[in-house]
Amino acid sequence: MISNSSKYALKAVLYLAVNSNESNKILIKNLSDPINVPQAYIAKLLQELSRHNIVSSTRGPNGGFYLSEANRETQLIDIVNVIDGVNRLNSCLLSLKKCNSEKPCPLHKFVGSFKTDLMKNFENNTIGDMAKDIKLGKSFLPL
DSSP states (O other), rough: OHHHHHHHHHHHHHHHHHOOTTTTTTTTHHHHHHHHHOHHHHHHHHHHHHHHTTEEEEOOOOEEEEOOOHHTOOOOHHHHHHHOOTTTSSSSOOHHHHSSSSSSTTTTTHHHHHHHHHHHHHOOOOHHHHHHHHTTTSSSOEE
């Protein structure tokens, strides 16, 4: 459904949403361990997200990554689209290029409604929504 890269990007963005702001930027070396992703890998993902204005960054001695209020309004689907490409969530579970409702793969009927619901949730929820749930204890993310 989504790649490991997207999962890592979501974890990193949620960590930033809970732990950073414009006056409290997070360095890659301080982000890597809590989310259990190698520094070079998470740096590459965050640079890509920064280029698409999903996360903010500042260079220099007081630099690092953080989420602005505008970043927090980003829909979760935007993160997946930047990292995995548009329509990744709609792709075939078996990665068959010609799988569709007229010519379904063996798993198509089992995951169709699940993928539709997942897509709606990713489109209708923001980074800020997820961070709020984490802070309120409604959801759990070991950070």
